[in-house]
Amino acid sequence: MKLRARSSRRRFLARGVGAAGAAMLSGCDALSHTEWFPKVLAAGETLNRSAHHLIGRRAMAQEFSTADLSPDFRSNGTSMPNNPAYQALAAASFADYRLEVGGLVQRPARFSLAELRALPSRTQITRHDCVEGWSAIAKWKGARLAALLDSVGVKPEARYVVLHCADPMEEDGTGLYYESIDMDDAMHVQTLLAYELNDRALPIKNGAPIRLRVERQLGYKHAKYVLRLELVESFSRIAGGMGGYWEDQGYEWYAGI
């Protein structure tokens, strides 16, 4: 009698725990689809950003030796932009490529690849960390973004560098990839407009002719196929307003974690 009572109590308890678990999970899913709850959750990422910034904005990303190089630097996302204008540039080996620099700068300018190569450069072996979880190590050479920005003169009200890219993210050729970084990251020693990967011209699958290297942030910040830099005070009026293609899809603007 007592035994039966106990076993039915156990069954009741097991069911109760199961039901509570299921309710919690479906509750979490329902909350994920609300307008407000993800904003509450985003407090966690805001805290990450503040805590990290407290630690220091100038710290260097770890650099590696040639022994650490990944055999192949994998291509993720776009490997050939579905964009006729880009494909025409690529067909001519980017001879007609010009990086446009505009927005809040003293002297808007256009840089050919040769001019970018003539800027002060840096070579670094760094680890690329994708938001998905994988890492790859590669050697990059590129123009220091700080040197380029100094050459055009950044206006004091500029707070972000927006990178406009050639790769459409939608099948119909719209939704051009873009990204943005703040001035601290833009002026960082390791922030490059990379034109070489592992001692060779940057391949198309990895973002030719120019991709951003902004070490200490996740892969999606490292915009490929960069066509234009725009210095802005705010990115809220650009595309979805969150500062980048993936940011507009709900990923964090600050990708240091």
Next chain:
Amino acid sequence: MSSGTSQIPAARPRRSGSYLYYRHALPVRLMHWINVVALTILLLSGLNIFSAHPALYWGKSSYTGRGPVFQIGAREDDGGNAVGVTHIFGRDFVTTGFLGASTTSDGEVIERTFPAWLTIPDSRWLAMARRWHFFFAWVFVINGLCYVAYSIGSRHLARDLAPDRTDWRSIGRSIVDHLRLKHPVGEAAKRYNVLQKLTYLTVIFLLLPLTILMGMAMSPWLDGLLPGWVDLVGGRQSARTLHFIAAWLIVAFVLIHVVEAIIAGFWNELRSMISGRYRVETEAIDETAR
């Protein structure tokens, strides 16, 4: 456990019967349940994050020339059905139904790293899973720091968790008792036994901090804080693997913890973690007298 140490004096018959003993102080109970919620969400959102690249590696990067040490994937059989395959140290195991491929609510078997009921959110949604994960990571860390501060300040750590000389002497017997599923009753149940103390100390001061640290090692920003610190455990991908292993060790701890509570008297244990009050059976004193 006896951070309150106040007994309820009204009922304390000398020979037999029982009385309620105030075993867990309010802050400990509160922080315990916050931890239950935070760790559950961290685990389930973590599994969703893992699904974005369901492979683990050892080393500084994922592409070292060596393959993954662990991978959950799927292939199609001749009939075009998804077959879940889990790869561990060079061996493949078919894990359809749970890992790699599982059944949806419509009864269809689809490619999925983990079944929907094991992830937050239930669909593969990396951006949202990261939001859940980082929010509750802060809840977990702040709660943990409060716990450590409280435990030191209130002497919960020194009084209830640190093993004393008697504990060390009783370790052999405690192991045998645990193996026989025999648990302290009566007065002895008012305090943690030595294996319990050592387990809690290991989890609180080694396993949980390791999990947090290995999570932080995955942050490219925090890696730059002291360049190279992540290489102490073999690199970022090793840290990711350790984070994953540590998470399952926490799950293993929780399973043992719950099973022990069930064996030791589930309702009594549960009540003591909710109201703080644990029923001590006084007639059992003689059987288990120390």
